[in-house]
Amino acid sequence: MSEIIFQKDRKLDIIAIGRIGVDLNPNEFNRPLEETESFTRTVGGSPANIAVATSKYGMNTGFIGKIADDSFGKYIANYFKSKDIDTEGLIIDKNNHKTGLAFVEIKSPKESNIIMYRSDAVDLKLEMDDISEEYIKNSKAIVVSGTALAASPSREAVLLALKYAKKHKTIVFFDVDYRPYTWNSLDETSLYCSLAAEKCDVIIGTREEFDVLEGVDLPGNKDDDETAKYWLNNSSKLVIVKRGSDGSTAYLKNGDKKLGEVFPVKPLKTQGAGDSYAGGVISSMIKGKSIEEAMQYGAGAAAIVVQENSCSEAMPTEEEINHFIINYKKEALNASQS
Numbered sequence: 001m002s003e004i005i006f007q008k009d010r011k012l013d014i015i016a017i018g019r020i021g022v023d024l025n026p027n028e029f030n031r032p033l034e035e036t037e038s039f040t041r042t043v044g045g046s047p048a049n050i051a052v053a054t055s056k057y058g059m060n061t062g063f064i065g066k067i068a069d070d071s072f073g074k075y076i077a078n079y080f081k082s083k084d085i086d087t088e089g090l091i092i093d094k095n096n097h098k099t100g101l102a103f104v105e106i107k108s109p110k111e112s113n114i115i116m117y118r119s120d121a122v123d124l125k126l127e128m129d130d131i132s133e134e135y136i137k138n139s140k141a142i143v144v145s146g147t148a149l150a151a152s153p154s155r156e157a158v159l160l161a162l163k164y165a166k167k168h169k170t171i172v173f174f175d176v177d178y179r180p181y182t183w184n185s186l187d188e189t190s191l192y193c194s195l196a197a198e199k200c201d202v203i204i205g206t207r208e209e210f211d212v213l214e215g216v217d218l219p220g221n222k223d224d225d226e227t228a229k230y231w232l233n234n235s236s237k238l239v240i241v242k243r244g245s246d247g248s249t250a251y252l253k254n255g256d257k258k259l260g261e262v263f264p265v266k267p268l269k270t271q272g273a274g275d276s277y278a279g280g281v282i283s284s285m286i287k288g289k290s291i292e293e294a295m296q297y298g299a300g301a302a303a304i305v306v307q308e309n310s311c312s313e314a315m316p317t318e319e320e321i322n323h324f325i326i327n328y329k330k331e332a333l334n335a336s337q338s
Contacts, residue, residue, distance in 0.1 A: 018148030053279020
């Protein structure tokens, strides 16, 4: 972890950049969407969820993104303020673009889906002029997601943010966040995500997301060790490959390889697991925890969130994660002795 150094004299701990929208979560479970009668509204989008997660963890969190000049946009801005997220970088669109909507479908504990409405989505209208160098300079870290690279002008805005981060020694986390419906092709995804990943200090993704990320550079590769070797030979200092219920593996620049814990639970849905994991890992690293501890907190946060009917609203505090891990291990020990 010595290779990743967070600057101490910064106003903010972390700034999330990119996708932000509204999730509509079903109030009835174990049924298809066509039979669902009512929904509960929450803020969604991977970077937005990570922002909520880090703020609830105790981080001074900011956000760079574009919201619609309508009731949904006002709802998002007010929600962020209620979660103590700095909104200086939240830009209000003046060109009548719309907030992206996501309808969540929970058919069973093993089958949940999302139906997205992202035509003309306002978050992808983030422009280079919306990126404040001073704002990024005043943060210890930023986290960007792959979805923000799916279209111009957001694509160029994110690449500019990465340039500012490197200039001012702001640590960059890259959450691959691959969403097929946002992109035109796998080759396009691989090209632009790899351009961004090459400029990042930490890359986090599932095995499937790394397969997409490496489509141009390492076509056909399925080996985690080869993935880590490739990206660590670029500018990355830490690569984390997630494998769902099989846990995660962290690869460090010095050659160390760490296996993350996993806390199997009975999920209500799978959405939010990756965002809560990233939030726990990032917050723990900024607080100076070891990578093993950071991965443990990420896994604990994910286990909590998948049991709840929300992503952003379900994000736990550090105390709640601690409580969950302690109780989980205590129950596992008692079960093994009975």
